[in-house]
Amino acid sequence: xxxxxxxxxxxxxxxxxxxxxxxxxxxxxxxxxxxxxxxxxxxxxxxxxxxxxxxxxxxxxxxxxxxxxxxxxxxxxxxxxxxxxxxxxxxxxxxxxxxxxxxxxxxxxxxxxxxxxxxxxxxxxxxxxxxxxxxxxxxxxxxxxxxxxxxxxxxxxxxxxxxxxxxxxxxxxxxxxxxxxxxxxxxxxxxxxxxxxxxxxxxxxxxxxxxxxxxxxxxxxxxxxxxxxxxxxxxxxxxxxxxxxxxxxxxxxxxxxxxxxxxxxxxxxxxxxxxxxxxxxxxxxxxxxxxxxxxxxxxxxxxxxxxxxxxxxxxxxxxxxxxxxxxxxxxx
Numbered sequence: 001x002x003x004x005x006x007x008x009x010x011x012x013x014x015x016x017x018x019x020x021x022x023x024x025x026x027x028x029x030x031x032x033x034x035x036x037x038x039x040x041x042x043x044x045x046x047x048x049x050x051x052x053x054x055x056x057x058x059x060x061x062x063x064x065x066x067x068x069x070x071x072x073x074x075x076x077x078x079x080x081x082x083x084x085x086x087x088x089x090x091x092x093x094x095x096x097x098x099x100x101x102x103x104x105x106x107x108x109x110x111x112x113x114x115x116x117x118x119x120x121x122x123x124x125x126x127x128x129x130x131x132x133x134x135x136x137x138x139x140x141x142x143x144x145x146x147x148x149x150x151x152x153x154x155x156x157x158x159x160x161x162x163x164x165x166x167x168x169x170x171x172x173x174x175x176x177x178x179x180x181x182x183x184x185x186x187x188x189x190x191x192x193x194x195x196x197x198x199x200x201x202x203x204x205x206x207x208x209x210x211x212x213x214x215x216x217x218x219x220x221x222x223x224x225x226x227x228x229x230x231x232x233x234x235x236x237x238x239x240x241x242x243x244x245x246x247x248x249x250x251x252x253x254x255x256x257x258x259x260x261x262x263x264x265x266x267x268x269x270x271x272x273x274x275x276x277x278x279x280x281x282x283x284x285x286x287x288x289x290x291x292x293x294x295x296x297x298x299x300x301x302x303x304x305x306x307x308x309x310x311x312x313x314x315x316x317x318x319x320x321x322x323x324x325x326x327x328x329x330x331x332x
Contacts, residue, residue: 001019001020001021001022001111001112001113002017002018002019002020002111002112002307002308002330003017003018003019003020003060003110003111003112003307004016004017004018004060004061004110004111004307004310005018005020005058005059005060006046006047006055006057006058006059006060006061007057007058007059008057009047009048009049009055010047010048010049011047011048012047012310012311012314012315012318013311014047015047015310015311015314017307017308017310020058020111022113023107023113023114023115024115025071025115026115028117028118028119029115029116029117029118030069030070030071030073030115030116030117030118030121031069031070031071031113031114031115032065032067032068032069032070032082032084032113032114032115032116032121033067033068033069033070033112033113033331034062034065034066034067034109034111034112034113034114034330034331035066035067035068035081035130035134035329035330035331036065036066036067036130036131036133036134036304036327036328036329036330037062037064037065037108037109037110037134037327037328037330038062038064038134038135038137038138038139038166038325038326038327038328039062039064039310039313039314039317039325039326039327039328040063040064040138040139040166041165041166041253041255041317042063042099042101042102042138043061043062043063043101043108043110043314044314044317044318045254046059046061046101046102046103047061047314050103050258053103054103055103055104056104056105059107060101060107060108060109060110060111060114061101061108061109061110062100062101062108062109062110062111062114062328063086063099063100063101063102063108063109063137063138064086064109064134064135064136064137064138064139065083065084065086065100065108065109065114065134065137066081066082066083066084066124066130066131066133066134067081067082067083067084067109067114068080068081068082069082069121070113073118074118076121076123080123080124081123081124081130081133082121082122082123082124083122083123083124083133083134083136083137084100084109084114084116084120084121084122084137085120085121085122085137085282085285086099086100086101086120086137086138086279087099087100087120087279087281087282088100088104088106088117088120090104091104091105092104096278097278097279099279100114100116100120109328109330110307110310110328110330111330112330112331120282122282122285122286125289125293127293128289128292131301131304131327132298132299132301134327135166135299135300135301135324135325135327136285136288136289136292136299137285138166138279139165139166139167139169139170139325140166140170140174140288140292140299141279141280141284141285141288142167142170142230142252142277142279142280143167143170143171143174143228144170144174144280144284144287144288144291145277145279145280145281145284146167146171146228146230146250146252146277147171147174147175147178147180147228147250148284149248149250149275149277150225150226150228150248150250150275151226151248152175152178152180152225152226154178154179154180155179155180155181156180156181156225156226157180157181157182157183157219157224157225158171158175158180158181158182158183158224158225158226158227158228159183159184159185159215159224159226159227159228159239159242160172160175160182160183160184160185160200160227160228161184161185161227161228161229161230161231161235161239162185162230162231162320163184163185163186163191163192163194163195163198163200163203164186164191164194164195164320164322164323164324165230165320165322166322166324166325167228167230167252167253168184168228168230169194169198169300169323169324169325170299170300171228172184172195172198172199172200173198173199173297173300174291174297175199175228176198176199176200177291177295177297181201182199182200182201182202183200183201183202183203183204183215183218183224184200184202184203184204185203185204185206185211186203186204186205186206187205187206187207187320188205188207189205191323192205194323198300202218211238211242212238212241212242215242216242219242219244222244223242223243223244223245223247223270224242224243224244224247225244225247225248226243226247226248226249226250227239227242227243227247227248227249227250228250229249229250229251229252229253230251230252230253230255231253231255231256232253232254232255232256232257232258232260233254233256233257233258233259233260233261234256234257235256236249236251236260236261236262237260237261237262237263239251240262240263240266240267240272240274241263241266243270243272244270245270245271245272246270246271246272246273247270247272247273248272248273248274248275249272249273249274249275250275250276250277251274251275251276251277252276252277252278299324299325300323300324300325301324301325301326301327302322302323302324302325302326303316303322303326303327304326304327304328304329305326305327305328305329306328306329307328307329307330310328313326313328
């Protein structure tokens with residue numbers, strides 16, 4: 001089969017498009033022909049490498065997959081269109097779970113065929129296209145879990161960082177459908193316009209205005225009920241500062257670094273909470289599918305690349321030039 005292999009950590013240049021043997025299914029596993037695989041920041045982190053995290057080389061990235069079953073099992077038939085729930089049992093102490101194509105033993109979806117546990121297979125909802133089905137399992141599920149953990153109710157105010165990203169755009173769409181008021185952050189005029197089209201009530205261009213003062217001005221100095229922070233070290237201080245009394249900061253990512261400086265006095269004096277979120281459960285993913293159907297929400301797709309052009313996709317993500325999800329087309 002054709003696949004994109006990495007044999008060491010590094011920049012996009014370590015991504016090698018080549019022929020590699022088909023996987024042989026182990027007991028309790030099944031093979032899926034990959035139709036589309038989304039590109040996520042996890043792919044960048046694994047490709048670059050993170051201190052203390054290990055990868056078994058050669059490795060195949062890609063955790064966000066829609067495809068076609070190669071063989072029948074249980075209630076599934078050969079040829080069924082399916083999606084793959086990305087979480088697997090963790091082999092690392094004090095970590096909730098691993099992710100297919102991430103740090104761990106499971107190779108991902110940057111390949112024509114992927115092997116996954118049978119329990120990770122979900123039938124593709126017929127109201128999503130193959131492209132849309134590959135856009136939801138990571139960014140949208142994470143955003144959904146973050147919003148649920150935020151415990152926000154109708155008319156609460158939520159701050160969402162990174163409006164143009166996968167998690168950011170998903171959070172805006174889902175929060176709007178839940179009836180929340182949304183403040184979001186963009187880095188230029190085009191991204192601000194994109195955020196408004198998604199449904200944001202107030203957009204701050206961080207290169208022109210001070211985020212903290214603008215958020216507090218919009219909320220009459222009260223602060224926001226919750227912050228959706230998937231950015232990391234650079235945004236944590238502001239995220240905590242703009243919370244209202246008993247507000248919740250929900251965090252999931254480390255794009256700008258994994259070690260942040262926290263104003264402890266600000267945290268405890270307003271009795272705020274920091275809540276970590278790591279993807280979401282399989283049952284949450286099924287519930288998300290139903291919610292998106294009910295609310296007629298379509299995932300925002302930025303672009304589709306051929307698998308052999310994966311380096312271009314990684315470069316686009318690293319430059320933060322995408323507006324929504326980016327996909328790799330493997331077969332269809």
